[in-house]
Amino acid sequence: MKKTKAVEPIRWRGDRLELLDQRFLPNKTVYVTCRTAEQVARAIRDMVVRGAPAIGCAAAFGVVLGKGSAKAHEVLRKSRPTAVNLFWALDRMKGAKDLEAEARAIYQEDLTANRTMGKLGAELIPERARIMTHCNAGALATAGYGTALGVVRSAKDKKISVIACETRPYLQGARLTAWECVQEGIPCTLITDSMAGHLMSKGDVDVVVVGADRIAANGDVANKIGTYALAVLAKRHGVPFYVAAPISTFDPKIPDGSHIPIEERPADEVTGYRKLRWAPKGVAVRNPAFDVTPAELITGIICEKGVVLAPNREGIRKLLG
Amino acid sequence: MKKTKAVEPIRWRGDRLELLDQRFLPNKTVYVTCRTAEQVARAIRDMVVRGAPAIGCAAAFGVVLGKGSAKAHEVLRKSRPTAVNLFWALDRMKGAKDLEAEARAIYQEDLTANRTMGKLGAELIPERARIMTHCNAGALATAGYGTALGVVRSAKDKKISVIACETRPYLQGARLTAWECVQEGIPCTLITDSMAGHLMSKGDVDVVVVGADRIAANGDVANKIGTYALAVLAKRHGVPFYVAAPISTFDPKIPDGSHIPIEERPADEVTGYRKLRWAPKGVAVRNPAFDVTPAELITGIICEKGVVLAPNREGIRKLLG
Numbered sequence: 001m002k003k004t005k006a007v008e009p010i011r012w013r014g015d016r017l018e019l020l021d022q023r024f025l026p027n028k029t030v031y032v033t034c035r036t037a038e039q040v041a042r043a044i045r046d047m048v049v050r051g052a053p054a055i056g057c058a059a060a061f062g063v064v065l066g067k068g069s070a071k072a073h074e075v076l077r078k079s080r081p082t083a084v085n086l087f088w089a090l091d092r093m094k095g096a097k098d099l100e101a102e103a104r105a106i107y108q109e110d111l112t113a114n115r116t117m118g119k120l121g122a123e124l125i126p127e128r129a130r131i132m133t134h135c136n137a138g139a140l141a142t143a144g145y146g147t148a149l150g151v152v153r154s155a156k157d158k159k160i161s162v163i164a165c166e167t168r169p170y171l172q173g174a175r176l177t178a179w180e181c182v183q184e185g186i187p188c189t190l191i192t193d194s195m196a197g198h199l200m201s202k203g204d205v206d207v208v209v210v211g212a213d214r215i216a217a218n219g220d221v222a223n224k225i226g227t228y229a230l231a232v233l234a235k236r237h238g239v240p241f242y243v244a245a246p247i248s249t250f251d252p253k254i255p256d257g258s259h260i261p262i263e264e265r266p267a268d269e270v271t272g273y274r275k276l277r278w279a280p281k282g283v284a285v286r287n288p289a290f291d292v293t294p295a296e297l298i299t300g301i302i303c304e305k306g307v308v309l310a311p312n313r314e315g316i317r318k319l320l321g
Numbered sequence: 322m323k324k325t326k327a328v329e330p331i332r333w334r335g336d337r338l339e340l341l342d343q344r345f346l347p348n349k350t351v352y353v354t355c356r357t358a359e360q361v362a363r364a365i366r367d368m369v370v371r372g373a374p375a376i377g378c379a380a381a382f383g384v385v386l387g388k389g390s391a392k393a394h395e396v397l398r399k400s401r402p403t404a405v406n407l408f409w410a411l412d413r414m415k416g417a418k419d420l421e422a423e424a425r426a427i428y429q430e431d432l433t434a435n436r437t438m439g440k441l442g443a444e445l446i447p448e449r450a451r452i453m454t455h456c457n458a459g460a461l462a463t464a465g466y467g468t469a470l471g472v473v474r475s476a477k478d479k480k481i482s483v484i485a486c487e488t489r490p491y492l493q494g495a496r497l498t499a500w501e502c503v504q505e506g507i508p509c510t511l512i513t514d515s516m517a518g519h520l521m522s523k524g525d526v527d528v529v530v531v532g533a534d535r536i537a538a539n540g541d542v543a544n545k546i547g548t549y550a551l552a553v554l555a556k557r558h559g560v561p562f563y564v565a566a567p568i569s570t571f572d573p574k575i576p577d578g579s580h581i582p583i584e585e586r587p588a589d590e591v592t593g594y595r596k597l598r599w600a601p602k603g604v605a606v607r608n609p610a611f612d613v614t615p616a617e618l619i620t621g622i623i624c625e626k627g628v629v630l631a632p633n634r635e636g637i638r639k640l641l642g
Contacts, residue, residue: 194547226515
């Protein structure tokens, strides 16, 4: 059996940050080297690195490279709007005395949180479960190991399998989640996003586990566009729907999901893929990158501090202590 | 203003059938010439021509080219399994004395049915409605004018606009529906299939209109994969959900949707697009081309014989007379 190497999306080298360029996966494994905060901000904006916890970690190292300057903070803060982990990490860096030590701590704590979530989440997964997931909430979206895919990894002994929604327009499911599963020997079936409902109606999905980009005080969850539809379909078919996310993804200042800013990304992500264009000229485009799943559709939120079942304002407050 | 030419997906030339090769739209407008029933069957299977009514028309001309032989019927009958219009047209051709006259009649009747459906359906569309549609149920999917897009065309004076779901994996929405709308000067916004729920939750969708590949005796509708999710989301948001389809799409011998055969298409449609591949080797794939929307989720079925609101067994029986 092939020995699998842990995926390293973020490598700190003391004087520079190396980011695995996720735009080229799975076809090419290349790293982008950042020596300034501006370069890190651009890498975040252009999706060299993506996934809420990974963005937070990268931004923390960006502050180190920018020597904690106001300008570094500003450029990083403007890189992407939805994942709150970015702002959480920047706020933490503001209060830090030793910038590098703080960034390393953010990174290490994320790794540890993912392992803990994996363990807590795996207890919720039945034997031989067919686990549907959306986008990539794996090692690539975090410091390593993953949130939703961390739960999958921790449940591997239960002979689970994964159903990966391809996640148009950016294809994080087809490119990244499928790749992580193949690397790790976890059976993975790829579908288009439009097939999820059909599979649920046939009884082919046992549980849904996704990550999150921001969780409001009432338990509403912003996550990759398409998550909301999965939650609505899961509810209709009685399929448990779990969200796995670390404390850094919670935003208790936001009362509910309607207040979460939703990034609108460039039209050319929708009119084609990379250099290929298939839509005709003259068509308008919408490209919201995230949607909001109301708490009422969520069976439980898995966090390193514990699992909140039937999440609501009270449950979230207790969790955050 | 640019003069628009009617789209001609199917041209009968007396001794040959010319099919607009929809695989290359909107980038190239090329026709495939078929001189035998086998060539027509291959064109259907390979999706040179697609869309339930268009498949029926093409198959009828295929029988003419095959001189009504048993072999011609057999090869055409095996080309694709879900759209019942294929079998309806073949059955009609079996009983015909003058094959060419019968095929021409099937074609002409489809054109007329689309115009009638358009008129009936347009009455259901509010002024300035933002009409979401899935796949392509337009001129390209029929003899001309379209079923769902026929309703859109007939409602053009109401200053409607279209939201086209791209319809992975084959991108009929992005390539064909968007193209038809642009050609005709109908405002059209393209989204990925995963964005439909988000737009509905924001109140940005007034009505959904789709086509159909087979309608069971109880009003359950098989249509392009992803239709079911749209219907579930529309129900949740109180958005009316209409199906537009001619009599040739009804299959009263099928008691309900669970009995409709669902075609599973090749994996490479999901792992990439055309020659581009983005999924890693080693991943499994599901590729059901259709799903079933239960009648309870359907506001009305628009047919050339009338509109059946809240469709059920009784309503369908009355319609079919």
